[in-house]
Amino acid sequence: MLLPRYFFLFLSLSCWQVAPDTGKECYKFTDLNIHNSIVGTGLKVQLLLYTRDNLDCAKELNQEKPINSSYLYVSRKTVFIVHGYRPTGSPPIWLQDIVQSLLFLQDMNVILVDWNRGATTVIYHNAAKNTKKVAEILKMYIDKMLNEGASLDNIYMIGVSLGAHISGFVGHMYNGQLGRITGLDPAGPLFKGKSPDERLDPSDAQFVDVIHSDTDALGYREALGHIDFYPNGGNDQPGCPQTILSGSQYFKCDHQRSVFLYVSSLKETCNITTYPCDSYRDYRNGNCASCEDFLPLTCPVMGYYADEWKGHLVLKNPPVTKAFFDTGTKEPFCIAHYFLDIITWNKSTRRGYITIKLMTKDGNTTESKINHETATFEQYSQVSLLARFDQDFEKVSRISLKFSTGSVIGPKYKLRVLRMRLRSLADPERLQLCRYDLVLLENIETIFKPIPCQNIQM
Template identity: 65%
Template structure:
């Protein structure tokens, strides 16, 4: 009998040990707070506002710490002596977790040792009634203000606070910045929301006065995004409307709706990856940029042309002293990662007695036989005798060694005679890499709609 009791006693101890272990493991797992993942059912029912602040650092990169808006001293990982980056998402029609969330976390922390705070207001942003989410955005800003106040109380600096806001989140960042009279270090707006914000005064949307430096990327200004400039510098990739690689018909499903709007985030992520620095060109309009009127970066010396994304603040000191303070910058992209374009001027001097107008398609081929074609469709070029005409073009690939150039001249008319374009000199010069050898070709004829291919030679000294 005693022996049976002894075994029962040990079995009870083992059971309690297993129970305790499971309880500890469960408790540990609960500390790794996750972004609130909801569904379309929540959107249909509507959600009340609830904000979670999820802190990631290089020490807890894979396990967020949930912060309290009332007590920063309770945090294990927050270091207020470092830069703090807040990432604020926008309206969530289906309640799902943003697909870019993990990428922005990993890339930011790999690039810089910061406090990264994901602002999870999915409860409040998830609804089919967009005005309700707009209304909740003010509440999110007030909660962020309370937490930042706590950070300031224990030694943080407004200079070191950087807010990245996506869509509706961009205006939330602006509201917070306004509460601090524009003393936040920086705000980046990724395609700030347009509906219910267009035409509003600065106090009711993101504005360049909301931080020491405000940069904005516009990718869907004709549907979900904001059209007019909002920052110290506003970037308009591909003109700010339709983005290459995005579906053109509703048959593509949800991507048809959100692809352009979401491209702003993907372009920002590309700047964090550093695959290529996307150069942009300050200009009055997209048409002027396309026609090559703004491609001279020497005008900004000693500054280079601004780059897109995370490192745009290198232009901060120049931009905040400009009058007016707002600068628009344009550029084109490819349709997929890393979205880079490589820019050239192709200069022509012709000797036709009569004026010619038309388009020239340009292809370049490297020594390995790889070929890339110009993708930017500018207006028709006017060719006058002995006057230089320059065409601004972009390619998806950049070749260090160019073995062949192919040109096709066209007036794009369906009827009438075919024309010749008599070229005295053609010159290809890189804008992306201005130190690269300029390539020329002399004295040849282009027949309309017939591709002409030739081997270029280094330009003569007088032609550079």
């Protein structure tokens, strides 16, 4: 249902570009190379403005003069996009995607903060030293906007890696009155262990949300916002290379995933629901599938619409909220969360893993191997396992289950199931599917037709 709206906006904006802004210069993001990185680049900041009236033709904003662009309407929401360290000098590959996706959603000012001259260097320490200088330049321009009638409430900063801390420095200079800051995998090296005024912090804006996607390398592990999202636990991201043989992608894929997850949230193909939890392990074990302890009683979504979740504002001194979720390997990254409830009637306790596969009449299948930790099945006790699927089928014609103890040798066991139930987390009102009285032979796939669950207590 969301795709047609996005498509309509695309057509509308395409029509607006029929009469391009001819005769006026378009500015581009600074494109450097490895030579510049080796010799070093002095800091220079270029502010590139995009609006719905100049989608494909950036206008440069002069930092030293009064507001000089007829495209900049200070009454609108203004988004600053701040990139991070650029070791090779090339423009980030996600720039146009994030700019255009934002403008598809809302009529706003999008200002790309190009500090590539200053971020391009083989010496990371030099780029990190420039972050506060960039923040001071941004504050001077925001001051001009405020003098023209802009509101801090309408200022939204999206910072990537080092850019996340730049955004935090700007927010700190305004005593946390900026409307919002989103940190996309804030840089960890040289910032870990720093005091709040030396890095991004929840006090830097009215709402601070952070996506951590590379906490074991280039990113920052600890929480830095009002709500911190940890896709796939915040470490290794699915679809990213696992060995150094993959070249540069091995080093940057996890780090960049935060940006691609955010961009995916702009396109409205699906909303990535997340689950507040103490740890990724607890989330994977299905211990955090309810958001009833928060107001409103809904789980937060990651990305652009994260600010619609205001549970953190209910308390006077809100605790840090960490939210966990899993993703697919590629855009739009969404997966479907289900609970598989199993009640067994084995007299002896069984321990093992379950693999579940869903099938449609058309022959489409999706599988979830629930193998995070060994499940313990005891007689007449319900075990609820969190299953994650790459696809979400409205109508399931067949289900298969396979039980395994993980042992290669030794006796084969049976799991006698009194009832199995499949229920959606995202849509609790959806029809629940059940099957009663079946026996799973170890390592043997058992296929059956599910039926609507009976309204009985078990």
